Amino acid sequence: MKFFIDTADVNEIKEMNDMGLVDGVTTNPSLIYKSGRKFEEVIKEICDLVDGPISAETVTLEAKSIFDEAIKLKDIHPNIVVKIPLITEGLKAVKMCAAEGIKTNVTLCFNASQALLAAKAGATYISPFVGRLDDITHVGMDLIEDICTIYQNYDFATEVLVASIRNPLHVLEASLMGADVATMPAQVMKQLAHHPLTDIGLKKFLDDWEKVPK
Ligand code: E4P
Numbered sequence: 001m002k003f004f005i006d007t008a009d010v011n012e013i014k015e016m017n018d019m020g021l022v023d024g025v026t027t028n029p030s031l032i033y034k035s036g037r038k039f040e041e042v043i044k045e046i047c048d049l050v051d052g053p054i055s056a057e058t059v060t061l062e063a064k065s066i067f068d069e070a071i072k073l074k075d076i077h078p079n080i081v082v083k084i085p086l087i088t089e090g091l092k093a094v095k096m097c098a099a100e101g102i103k104t105n106v107t108l109c110f111n112a113s114q115a116l117l118a119a120k121a122g123a124t125y126i127s128p129f130v131g132r133l134d135d136i137t138h139v140g141m142d143l144i145e146d147i148c149t150i151y152q153n154y155d156f157a158t159e160v161l162v163a164s165i166r167n168p169l170h171v172l173e174a175s176l177m178g179a180d181v182a183t184m185p186a187q188v189m190k191q192l193a194h195h196p197l198t199d200i201g202l203k204k205f206l207d208d209w210e211k212v213p214k
Contacts, residue, residue: 004183008035012186024052026183047077057083063092098122112146119156129164
């Protein structure tokens with residue numbers, strides 16, 4: 001399972017990259033806004049930091065203009081994946097990108113039929129948003145299970161990129177379902193490693209080590 005970090009904060013990316021766990025990065029316009037920096041400048045810096053797929057999102061609403069944006073984005077760096085919203089015009093643009101060999105991440109997916117269309121259009125990744133579904137009392141992880149089943153049924157090459165992850169359980173459940181990628185905030189990546197019994201056990205080992213005759 002690949003781990004992407006869901007942020008445009010380069011300091012966070014550096015910190016998590018040092019742990020050796022970051023396979024790629026996802027951004028969106030809200031995360032870019034939160035960084036307080038210019039879009040292209042921050043995307044370039046992220047590409048220099050992480051040698052893996054870096055998602056950069058389009059912000060127009062018609063297939064032709066989305067495709068034009070995709071062309072410009074992929075010229076920023078070879079690792080750029082063009083993130084395109086799951087709307088009809090977006091799917092048309094995905095098809096155009098696929099024909100040109102441009103990698104895409106279809107975002108804002110909230111049901112399995114949308115995911116089926118994205119795969120048929122030739123998306124490289126599909127991003128179902130589990131946390132935002134949980135927020136409105138739908139079980140987000142049920143969607144991941146359905147998409148994994150559909151993609152396996154038809155042997156689609158589109159990778160399932162679980163997005164809007166809010167806690168370690170989302171990551172664990174996604175891995176049990178066989179999702180290809182989990183994109184998560186730095187905090188969740190850190191939480192995955194933590195267990196109170198590890199801390200208690202380590203403290204006891206180190207305390208006892210002090211008492212060993214030297
Ligand atoms: C996905 O690529 C999105 O950037 C992200 O996961 C959305 O997460 P949020 O619902 O926590 O904003």
